Amino acid sequence: MKLNFIRRMPKILGAVFLFASCSSDLDFDQIDDLKLEPVYVANLAYFDVPANKFADNGNAEEIAADEQPFKVFKQKFFKDNLVKAECDFELENTINRAFSLDVLLFDNNNQVLETITLDIPAYSGGSNIIKYQTEVFENQRLAVLKQTVKIGFTVRIASGAPLNSSSSGNLKLRSSATAYMLIEVE
Amino acid sequence: MRKIHLIILIAFQLSSFAQNKEILYNFTSIPQSSLVNPGADVSYKYYFGIPLLSGVSVNLGSSSFSAYDLFANNGIDFNDKVRDIVNKSSDKDKTHVNQQLELFSGGFRVGGERSKSYISFGLYQEFDFLMYVPKDLAILGLDGNRDYIGKAFDISDFNLRAEVLSVLHVGFHKKVSDKLVLGGRAKIYSSGANISSTRNSGFIYTGQTAGTPNIYSQTIASNLEIRSSGIATFTKDEYRGSETEDILHNTFFNGSLGLGFDAGLTYYFKDNLQFTASIVDLGFVRQSKDIETLTYKGTYTYEGVNPNFENPDAPRNVLAEFDKAIPRDTLYNKYTTWRPVKFYSSLQYSFGESRYGEECNCRAPSKRGYANSIGGQLFIMSMPKQPFVAVTAFYKRSIFENLDFKATYTFDAYSSKNIGLGLSGNIGKFNIYALVDNVLEYKDVSKANSVAFQFGLNFIVPDSD
Numbered sequence: 267m268k269l270n271f272i273r274r275m276p277k278i279l280g281a282v283f284l285f286a287s288c289s290s291d292l293d294f295d296q297i298d299d300l301k302l303e304p305v306y307v308a309n310l311a312y313f314d315v316p317a318n319k320f321a322d323n324g325n326a327e328e329i330a331a332d333e334q335p336f337k338v339f340k341q342k343f344f345k346d347n348l349v350k351a352e353c354d355f356e357l358e359n360t361i362n363r364a365f366s367l368d369v370l371l372f373d374n375n376n377q378v379l380e381t382i383t384l385d386i387p388a389y390s391g392g393s394n395i396i397k398y399q400t401e402v403f404e405n406q407r408l409a410v411l412k413q414t415v416k417i418g419f420t421v422r423i424a425s426g427a428p429l430n431s432s433s434s435g436n437l438k439l440r441s442s443a444t445a446y447m448l449i450e451v452e
Numbered sequence: 453m454r455k456i457h458l459i460i461l462i463a464f465q466l467s468s469f470a471q472n473k474e475i476l477y478n479f480t481s482i483p484q485s486s487l488v489n490p491g492a493d494v495s496y497k498y499y500f501g502i503p504l505l506s507g508v509s510v511n512l513g514s515s516s517f518s519a520y521d522l523f524a525n526n527g528i529d530f531n532d533k534v535r536d537i538v539n540k541s542s543d544k545d546k547t548h549v550n551q552q553l554e555l556f557s558g559g560f561r562v563g564g565e566r567s568k569s570y571i572s573f574g575l576y577q578e579f580d581f582l583m584y585v586p587k588d589l590a591i592l593g594l595d596g597n598r599d600y601i602g603k604a605f606d607i608s609d610f611n612l613r614a615e616v617l618s619v620l621h622v623g624f625h626k627k628v629s630d631k632l633v634l635g636g637r638a639k640i641y642s643s644g645a646n647i648s649s650t651r652n653s654g655f656i657y658t659g660q661t662a663g664t665p666n667i668y669s670q671t672i673a674s675n676l677e678i679r680s681s682g683i684a685t686f687t688k689d690e691y692r693g694s695e696t697e698d699i700l701h702n703t704f705f706n707g708s709l710g711l712g713f714d715a716g717l718t719y720y721f722k723d724n725l726q727f728t729a730s731i732v733d734l735g736f737v738r739q740s741k742d743i744e745t746l747t748y749k750g751t752y753t754y755e756g757v758n759p760n761f762e763n764p765d766a767p768r769n770v771l772a773e774f775d776k777a778i779p780r781d782t783l784y785n786k787y788t789t790w791r792p793v794k795f796y797s798s799l800q801y802s803f804g805e806s807r808y809g810e811e812c813n814c815r816a817p818s819k820r821g822y823a824n825s826i827g828g829q830l831f832i833m834s835m836p837k838q839p840f841v842a843v844t845a846f847y848k849r850s851i852f853e854n855l856d857f858k859a860t861y862t863f864d865a866y867s868s869k870n871i872g873l874g875l876s877g878n879i880g881k882f883n884i885y886a887l888v889d890n891v892l893e894y895k896d897v898s899k900a901n902s903v904a905f906q907f908g909l910n911f912i913v914p915d916s917d
Binding site: 292306308309312314319334336340444449 | 668
């Protein structure tokens with residue numbers, strides 16, 4: 267009996283391993299279906315200019331301008347994977363003159379791709395903050411956006427009592443971008 | 453990307469878990485038990501392992517998900533599965549793979565007939581992989597930061613180590629008295645490939661705070677370091693060889709060298725009350741071949757594009773500022789990695805006289821003529837975040853003169869109902885053993901959080917021959 271058992275041992279061991287081979291159906295190719303769709307928010311542009319920096323003669327005119335590099339779309343990650351973008355702008359004006367801000371997107375050849383114009387009335391006490399309608403970039407508009415390498419800011423003032431070094435109030439821009447990504451494996 | 457697939461697939465397919473060899477520990481009819489306690493009460497005139505077959509072990513474990521959770525062919529979208537796993541995991545959950553293959557091993561008694569001193573030696577190859585679930589970074593990749601305003605994504609969640617190495621070892625143990633066995637083992641490690649990134653810190657934060665210039669306050673503080681040895685060559689575009697062959701070659705012939713020690717003891721309070729303890733892999737590898745360390749260290753607060761109306765000719769490139777604040781640096785310094793240290797201990801009570809003891813005195817004296825043993829074991833292993841601890845209860849029985857059986861019940865981070873079974877039998881002078889962990893999970897191994905098995909074949913000439 268003892269001997270029999272020993273003879274049977276390899277079979278028993280074999281059975282243990284056979285037993286071990288039970289497994290549900292697994293499909294490792296599913297990893298190719300991996301698709302990440304994160305949504306990122308980030309600051310876009312801002313400024314805070316006090317009234318006494320805008321010296322003018324009371325006429326409607328362009329009183330400030332600047333251009334800044336914006337190289338996000340030089341990054342392959344964003345160029346390849348961004349499927350939708352939204353931009354939110356907010357202006358606050360506590361100066362008793364009306365303003366208009368142009369946000370300009372430039373391409374590599376210094377051509378204007380798009381102009382977003384934001385108007386805000388003169389301050390007359392109380393709250394004077396405007397949250398503008400979300401700019402949505404999809405499809406063709408998104409393709410154009412991806413050529414952007416530079417952002418320009420042009421501030422125009424409406425006519426009114428001239429500002430000087432003792433004028434009060436500020437013009438503030440705050441803005442953010444929401445990036446919808448689609449990242450696929452391979 | 454392909455390589456990442458491969459690594460993940462290998463990790464899941466080879467996976468054997470946690471390196472706790474609770475069935476092998478103190479299973480002294482198997483000579484390999486002296487690899488987990490060099491002071492185990494093992495005796496032989498001489499033995500050798502059948503090359504490549506004497507010790508094959510695989511341990512796989514994953515504390516928060518199984519292969520089934522991720523790869524089940526059940527029609528559920530893969531992305532939903534990934535999301536579920538990330539949601540139910542914590543940053544303390546981990547995936548661990550350990551595989552060992554003995555190339556050769558042997559041992560002999562030294563100092564003549566009456567001597568109680570033994571030498572054992574061998575060479576084995578080991579692969580070890582440990583990764584914590586990078587929960588916060590996974591959320592950032594899956595969902596982004598929009599719905600997590602105010603949360604600091606923890607960069608320390610990125611924590612992994614992996615190594616392929618060969619270990620050449622020589623051990624010595626001696627029965628100092630009837631009550632005490634002492635043993636030690638010296639090891640030379642040769643590491644073919646190592647990657648280690650276990651001491652990261654920092655965060656990625658997006659919040660909304662009153663008084664800040666723009667809509668969000670956004671800060672990245674990064675103290676990230678990824679050290680590698682034996683791998684940098686493969687990442688270069690010019691590389692035309694075969695990674696597997698080169699890693700194997702380096703592991704045995706051109707590795708980073710290291711030194712280690714094991715020590716252990718067996719002590720009999722009484723004939724039938726035994727205590728053992730061992731410490732294994734107290735050692736280090738000096739990583740010195742093909743070193744490359746990548747670091748991303750620095751802090752950057754991003755407010756957005758800020759036009760300068762007073763000085764329109766001073767453009768600021770925000771991306772360049774970021775790269776300058778958190779630069780990617782490559783260093784080529786040698787570094788030292790510590791081997792995961794394992795500590796084992798057991799207390800064993802034996803009872804019931806063995807029927808075979810009287811008629812034939814050929815059983816190892818360590819059996820001391822008892823047929824049954826019960827007891828408890830403790831296992832502790834060092835890990836980057838917190839030590840891995842397992843507690844085991846066991847029952848051992850000599851079923852026949854040449855057949856020993858051990859059953860274990862283990863409680864650890866991977867499972868609270870891990871039942872293990874082991875058999876070791878002798879057919880003539882051949883010893884064959886098979887140890888299987890987590891047997892309850894074998895009805896569907898893909899759903900197991902951890903699986904371990906080990907088997908081997910030895911040729912043993914007993915002490916009394």
